[in-house]
Amino acid sequence: xxxxxxxxxxxxxxxxxxxxxxxxxxxxxxxxxxxxxxxxxxxxxxxxxxxxxxxxxxxxxxxxxxxxxxxxxxxxxxxxxxxxxxxxxxxxxxxxxxxxxxxxxxxxxxxxxxxxxxxxxxxxxxxxxxxxxxxxxxxxxxxxxxxxxxxxxxxxxxxxxxxxxxxxxxxxxxxxxxxxxxxxxxxxxxxxxxxxxxxxxxxxxxxxxxxxxxxxxxxxxxxxxxxxxxxxxxxxxxxxxxxxxxxxxxxxxxxxxxxxxxxxxxxxxxxxxxxxxxxxxxxxxxxxxxxxxxxxxxxxxxxxxxxxxxxxxxxxxxxx
Amino acid sequence: xxxxxxxxxxxxxxxxxxxxxxxxxxxxxxxxxxxxxxxxxxxxxxxxxxxxxxxxxxxxxxxxxxxxxxxxxxxxxxxxxxxxxxxxxxxxxxxxxxxxxxxxxxxxxxxxxxxxxxxxxxxxxxxxxxxxxxxxxxxxxxxxxxxxxxxxxxxxxxxxxxxxxxxxxxxxxxxxxxxxxxxxxxxxxxxxxxxxxxxxxxxxxxxxxxxxxxxxxxxxxxxxxxxxxxxxxxxxxxxxxxxxxxxxxxxxxxxxxxxxxxxxxxxxxxxxxxxxxxxxxxxxxxxxxxxxxxxxxxxxxxxxxxxxxxxxxxxxxxxxxxxxxxxxxxxxxxxxxxxxxxxxxxxxxxxxxxxxxxxxxxxxxxxxxxxxxxxxxxxx
Numbered sequence: 004x005x006x007x008x009x010x011x012x013x014x015x016x017x018x019x020x021x022x023x024x025x026x027x028x029x030x031x032x033x034x035x036x037x038x039x040x041x042x043x044x045x046x047x048x049x050x051x052x053x054x055x056x057x058x059x060x061x062x063x064x065x066x067x068x069x070x071x072x073x074x075x076x077x078x079x080x081x082x083x084x085x086x087x088x089x090x091x092x093x094x095x096x097x098x099x100x101x102x103x104x105x106x107x108x109x110x111x112x113x114x115x116x117x118x119x120x121x122x123x124x125x126x127x128x129x130x131x132x133x134x135x136x137x138x139x140x141x142x143x144x145x146x147x148x149x150x151x152x153x154x155x156x157x158x159x160x161x162x163x164x165x166x167x168x169x170x171x172x173x174x175x176x177x178x179x180x181x182x183x184x185x186x187x188x189x190x191x192x193x194x195x196x197x198x199x200x201x202x203x204x205x206x207x208x209x210x211x212x213x214x215x216x217x218x219x220x221x222x223x224x225x226x227x228x229x230x231x232x233x234x235x236x237x238x239x240x241x242x243x244x245x246x247x248x249x250x251x252x253x254x255x256x257x258x259x260x261x262x263x264x265x266x267x268x269x270x271x272x273x274x275x276x277x278x279x280x281x282x283x284x285x286x287x288x289x290x291x292x293x294x295x296x297x298x299x300x301x302x303x304x305x306x307x308x309x310x311x312x313x314x315x316x317x318x319x320x321x322x323x
Numbered sequence: 324x325x326x327x328x329x330x331x332x333x334x335x336x337x338x339x340x341x342x343x344x345x346x347x348x349x350x351x352x353x354x355x356x357x358x359x360x361x362x363x364x365x366x367x368x369x370x371x372x373x374x375x376x377x378x379x380x381x382x383x384x385x386x387x388x389x390x391x392x393x394x395x396x397x398x399x400x401x402x403x404x405x406x407x408x409x410x411x412x413x414x415x416x417x418x419x420x421x422x423x424x425x426x427x428x429x430x431x432x433x434x435x436x437x438x439x440x441x442x443x444x445x446x447x448x449x450x451x452x453x454x455x456x457x458x459x460x461x462x463x464x465x466x467x468x469x470x471x472x473x474x475x476x477x478x479x480x481x482x483x484x485x486x487x488x489x490x491x492x493x494x495x496x497x498x499x500x501x502x503x504x505x506x507x508x509x510x511x512x513x514x515x516x517x518x519x520x521x522x523x524x525x526x527x528x529x530x531x532x533x534x535x536x537x538x539x540x541x542x543x544x545x546x547x548x549x550x551x552x553x554x555x556x557x558x559x560x561x562x563x564x565x566x567x568x569x570x571x572x573x574x575x576x577x578x579x580x581x582x583x584x585x586x587x588x589x590x591x592x593x594x595x596x597x598x599x600x601x602x603x604x605x606x607x608x609x610x611x612x613x614x615x616x617x618x619x620x621x622x623x624x625x626x627x628x629x630x631x632x633x634x635x636x637x638x639x640x641x642x643x644x645x646x647x648x649x650x651x652x653x654x655x656x657x658x659x660x661x662x663x664x665x666x667x668x669x670x671x672x673x674x675x676x677x678x679x680x681x682x683x684x685x686x687x688x689x690x691x692x693x694x695x696x697x698x699x700x701x702x703x
Contacts, residue, residue, distance in 0.1 A: 090546045097541065101540065117330060163541075
């Protein structure tokens with residue numbers, strides 16, 4: 004998909020459209036020429052390991068840093084030439100907790116209400132909405148410092164959307180939050196999306212990636228795959244994934260890495276996942292493992308998770 | 324424009340709320356100056372009275388006795404005894420029995436009678452430079468008051484304390500302070516020092532803290548402009564700095580009877596320029612500091628040391644080494660101390676302080692421009 008976009012002009016109808024985007028720090032290309040479009044109303048998942056260039060990209064999209072080269076269109080506005088134009092229409096929530104901890108819930112909201120120059124009526128209405136959404140009704144005068152992480156996260160989302168933005172950029176919004184709170188947070192994101200708000204979410208939680216309508220995988224400053232989650236999973240069709248459990252995961256990993264027909268092996272939980280060619284059946288592999296001394300070897304086929312896909316993609320990149 | 328004011332207002336309100344939530348800062352800004360004022364005014368006194376003095380009367384005539392009597396009755400000197408020879412003075416200084424020695428050589432009476440200039444020698448223990456200088460000043464004044472045709476020969480003698488290396492260049496200095504009370508001299512300067520510390524330190528820290536919290540990034544993405552953020556952040560400190568000026572001035576006027584001979588307007592205009600210059604310095608510090616600790620340290624170096632040592636608020640600038648004197652021009656404090664003292668004590672108006680006032684204005688413009696450039700670079 005990205006190949007098709009390369010060299011084409013930005014799409015002003017898209018929520019975000021990026022062409023040939025690069026950001027170089029010294030000699031290091033944090034973002035090394037990426038192209039993508041985010042459609043309006045989409046939940047766009049921007050994935051990749053730490054340091055792959057996700058945050059740098061988001062910071063360029065929100066005009067807090069300027070790109071070395073390339074074009075960016077956000078909500079139809081040129082984010083490089085006119086960084087101020089889209090500002091009133093976009094929201095941003097960073098991985099850091101960006102509220103003032105020594106101010107109350109209400110004071111934080113009021114501050115951003117002032118920054119976005121909301122009228123008294125607008126503010127009253129949005130404030131009520133945010134408090135309801137974050138479940139903070141009745142706790143308006145509590146210091147933000149005293150809220151638990153999950154509440155803070157929801158309040159941060161609330162302040163980021165106080166001015167009813169058309170697109171919200173979320174940079175690892177759920178890092179450090181427990182699974183229950185993460186689930187609740189995603190419910191809020193779905194609510195926003197159902198109201199037509201475009202969401203651009205970076206994450207390294209693969210289970211969250213499955214919640215997105217479209218994904219882009221970032222690795223070492225480049226997008227190495229993009230598309231809907233299902234499509235990305237199916238891109239592995241020429242291979243299959245087998246879950247191998249033996250008494251000794253480490254030793255079986257070593258054996259699998261050099262075994263015939265095994266393209267890739269890596270630890271996954273307590274067992275080892277092996278990416279094998281489509282013709283290699285679980286029974287054959289079990290027999291070979293037993294013959295190699297893994298008496299209690301058990302091999303079962305598994306549906307590739309996004310994590311499997313990702314590991315596979317990264318290893319292809321390394322091999323290339 | 325209206326939206327701009329709303330945004331600045333939002334920041335000012337937020338900043339004051341931060342202050343209310345963290346009373347330590349408010350305490351540091353409003354109570355510390357009062358403490359400093361009391362400390363400096365009461366504990367650190369440069370007043371010198373009853374300087375212990377020995378006399379060496381080698382003439383032993385009515386004229387010499389009358390002359391020496393004037394020391395006893397002055398109140399500034401306390402004659403603790405007499406010795407026989409100039410050589411004996413060393414021992415007296417060594418044992419700290421006296422800090423001043425007055426020598427009337429033989430032939431004093433004759434010279435006075437002839438109408439010639441009579442000579443006396445005053446020795447001062449240089450081990451305590453402050454007393455030495457003042458003692459010398461008193462002696463000069465005394466001799467003039469006495470109206471005698473006497474040339475005083477000066478010798479500042481190094482005290483034999485070996486830690487006092489180097490010979491002190493002691494000069495005569497006229498004190499603009501008829502009562503010779505050091506608090507009157509110190510307070511107009513202290514106002515300046517305190518403002519400098521409050522503004523530079525606090526501005527530097529407040530902006531870096533914002534950056535460290537990650538809240539700055541949130542604001543960068545908002546429609547808030549950098550200038551609005553700067554103005555909104557600096558306004559509360561400007562107000563507090565002015566509160567400090569008023570507070571210290573009022574305390575000075577009432578508790579320490581510091582005269583305010585000049586106009587309040589001159590003082591206010593100069594203070595405003597000075598505050599802007601200091602805020603600019605604080606901004607520069609915040610722009611170049613990666614962390615809160617660095618900001619604190621640099622602000623300390625930039626505000627505290629120059630304010631105390633290079634402003635002339637306590638230590639006369641003409642007695643410090645020449646390179647340091649040049650350095651002192653790089654900090655706004657010395658100009659403001661000049662103005663403050665001139666307005667408070669000498670009743671100077673705009674015309675009289677136009678020199679340092681112009682320097683302050685130039686300084687404020689340059690520093691604020693530089694700060695804006697640096698800050699802009701930093702935020703990008």
